[in-house]
Amino acid sequence: MTQDKPGLFDLPEPVIAAPVITDTPISPVQIASIRDAFDIAGITDMSTRQEVIQSCVVRRITNIRELYSRDVRQILSRIDAWGRKTEPASGSAWDNREEDTWIDKL
Template structure:
């Protein structure tokens, strides 16, 4: 190895870091749809609303406006399923399934 050849640790300069793209925040229409879903589900308590939303995102949020637009579908699905968890069920998971299986269709 001569002095003109690159050495083991002679790495090229690092490429410039890509700029951080800020994700779009929730829109007023999406906020209205979430609030409407809460009303339909009968979830009026603010602590319970925050618990539902916090269960969908992995970061801490203190206000609905901190949500990203991509998280709205998850939140709406969680709100829709929130009331179902309190329903008393009897029988097995097979008995309580909501959709027909291929066996049911025979």
């Protein structure tokens, strides 16, 4: 047998294309959960809502329906943190820290 001709078991290998991952658009349930979170946090001004959402995504968003499903978790946690923004009445920054340090856990 010559090398120029394919052999009996020299089958052409199928070309495997890498799967294309597309972002899932935001669902109506997720939109409702974002709006509910804004209401619970007391964020009613549309420009403030836009600022919160824009702080979570890199691309420019003009409508909530332009968000992807993957953006929702980060937006909800940012809304929660934004809603808890209150200045402590007294004490130092050390006294008013949010998380315990390893010393506090001893």
